[in-house]
Amino acid sequence: MANMHLTPTQFVPEAHREETVGTVPSNLESRRHQMFPVLTEAEIKKLQRFGTVRTYHNGVRILEAGHTTFGMIVTLSGRIAISRYDGLGNSWPITEHGRGEFTAEVSQLAGRPTLVNAFAVGDVEALVIPPESLRALVIAEAELGERIVRALILRRVGLLEANSGGPVLVAPENSQRLHQLRSFLTSNAYPHTVLDPKEDEQARSLCEYYQPAPEDWPLVVCPDGSVKKNPSNADMGRCLGLLPDLDEDKVWDVIVVGAGPAGLATAVYAGSEGLSVLALEQRAYGGQAAASARIENYLGFPTGISGGALAGRAYVQAQKFGVEVAIPAPANRLICDTYPLEVQLAEGKRVKARTVVLSCGARYRRPALDNIAQFEGRGIYYWASRIEANLCKSEEVILVGGGNSAGQAAVFLSGHASKVHMVIRGEGLKATMSTYLIERIRATPNIVLHTHTEIVRLDGDDEGLKGVQLRNKRTGEESACDVCRVFLFIGADPNTDWLGDCGVDVDAQGFIRTGHDVTKAQCRANFDEGIYPKDQPVRAALETSVPGVFAIGDVRAGSTKRVAAGVGEGAQVVSQIHAFLANLPLAV
Secondary structure, X not given: OOEEEOXXXXXXXXXXXXXXXXXXXXXXXXXXXXXXXXXXHHHHHHXXXXXXXXXXXXXXXXXXXXXXXXXXXEEEEEEEEEEEEOOOOOEEEEEEEOOOOEEOOHHHHOOOEOOEEEEEEEEEEEEEEOHHHHHHHHHHOHHHHHHHHHHHHHHHHHHHHHOOOOOEEEOOOOOHHHHHHHHHHHHOOOOOEEEOOOOOHHHHHHXXXXXXXXXXXXXXXXXXXXXXXXXXXXXXXXXXXOOOOOOOOOEEEEEEEOOOHHHHHHHHHHHHOOOOEEEEOOOOOOHHHHHOOOEOOOOOOOOOEOHHHHHHHHHHHHHHOOOEEEOOOOEEEEEXXXXXXXXXXXXXXXXXXXXXXXXXXXXXXXXXXXXXHHHEOOOEEOOOOHHHHHHOOOOEEEEEOOOHHHHHHHHHHHOOOOEEEEEOOOOOOOOOOOHHHHHHHHOOOOEXXXXXXXXXXXXXXXXXXXXXXXXXXXXXXXXXXOOOOEEEOOOEEEOOHHHHHHOOOEOOOOOEOOHHHHHHHHHHHHHHOOOOOOOOOOOOOOEOOOOOEEEOHHHXXXXXXXHHHHHHHHHHHHHHHHHHHHOOOOOO
C-alpha cells in the first residue's frame, strides 16, 4: 500500500467539475423538511450558549471535505452553499443554508472529517458549535435535539442514496479486494463511488498516472485527495476518520470489545450514565446482526426492521452519548496482570480501562474446501447485503445453512436472484429456524430446499467461482451446479482465542464462562486438586473469572443467541460495572 496525493482537479475533465443534480434523492423528497429544518428564533437563542459566533467573508471555504472537523454550524446571516465532493474534484450542489439552517451530518457527532464542502455566499455570520457541545446540546434540549439528530441521520441517508461523495474506488469489476472494501464501507454506512477504468475516463487517467500492478488494486482516492494502493481496512478507517488516534495514556471507565447489538447496548447505557466508553470493533458496527435483511421478532417493531437499520440507530445513539467508537480496531490480546486492564490492538497499540466488556461475538465458519479462500468476495460470501444482492440479479444462487440468519438471507435474496437453492445437511428446518421464517420460505416459489446435501467442491478460475459440486449424504449421489454465487450461513465459532494470556475461563467449546458458571468450574478444579476453600469469591452474573472483565452476548457461555437477548445483557452489565467501580480503591 502506498500513499500519494492529488491536486483537486488533476484528473477531472472540465465538464465534470460541477454538475447540477437533484439536491435530495427522490425517495427522500417528502422528508426534505426534516432533512433541512429551519430553526425558530427561540431555538436559535437556545443554541447560543453552546457555540461561538464567527464571521466569514464572501467566497471563503468554511468546510473542506476530508479535512475539516466540526460539530454544527448554524447560519445567522448570509448563506452557506453546501456541495458533495469526492476527492477527484467532482462537486455536486446539495443546498444552501440561510438563517436558522445548519450544516452537519452524523459524522459530526463524533467530530469526524466532513464529507461536504461549504462556501460563504456573501458575508456570513454563523454560530459554530464544536462536537462535544453538539452532543451536550442534543441531550440537554430533548425536543430540539430530536429534530437535529433526525436531520443528521437523514442527511447521511441522502449521501448514501446519491452514491457520491466519500472515497472513490478504482478497479476492474472482478477485483476480489474491491468487493471486500465495498463491503467494509457499506457495512459502516459510508458513501463511496466505484469506477471501472474500462468504463470511466477519470479512472483511466488515474491508472495511467499511477500504473497500478495487479496487487495494487483497487486504487482509492480519499475525500482529502490522497491516493492509496490496495489499502487495508485500517488504512481506510484512518482515511475516513473512523479509526481515531487513540491515547495510550488515557484510562477509560469501560472498553467494549465488539460493537454488535450487545456491545452497542453497553456503550449506549454506560455512556448515557456518564462513564467514559471506548468501543473497539474489528470490521463494522452491528456485527452479524447487521447483515440480517429483516428482524421480525424484536420487541417494538411489529413490521420488522433490518439489522442494518437497527445497528445504525444504535451507533448514532452511542455517538450522541459521547462513546468513542474505533473501526476497524481488532483486539488481539487482553492483559490482566496489571491494573488498569489493557487491551492490545492488532497494530500493537495498547489502550487502558478500569473494566472491559467482551462482546466479541464469533467468527464465520468456513467449510473444509481446499480453495475456498480463492473465491471469497468473488463468488463466496458470508453475508447478504445490497451489494451481493445486486451481483446476483436474475442468477441462480446457492445458500448454505438452516438457521434464522440463513432464512432471512434466503428470503431477501429471493427478491433478486431467479432461484435460491437452500442447502442443508439435516432433514429439515424445524429444529434450527423460527416457524415464521419456515412458513415464508415455503411460500416463496423461487426458494428450493435441498436436504441431506453438502458442497464437496468449488470450481472456478482467476475471474471467480464458476460452479460447485453437490453431494447427497444419504445416497452418495453427486451433481454439478453451474452457479457463480454461494452464500455461507453455517454458524460461527466464539472469538476467544486471543484471551489466553489473561486466563479468562472458557468452556469446552470456547465460550466464556461468567458468574455462577465460573464459581462452579473453580470449585470443581479446587476439589480435584484437594483444595477446600471456605469461601469462594462471589461474582456478578456477567463477570468472568478475571475481576473487572465481563462477557455478554453470543460469546458468553449459556447465552441465548438472539439480538434481544444480547441487547438485554448489554444493558444489564452496566449496573454490574457500576458496582465494580464503586468498590475500587480511590487511588485506582
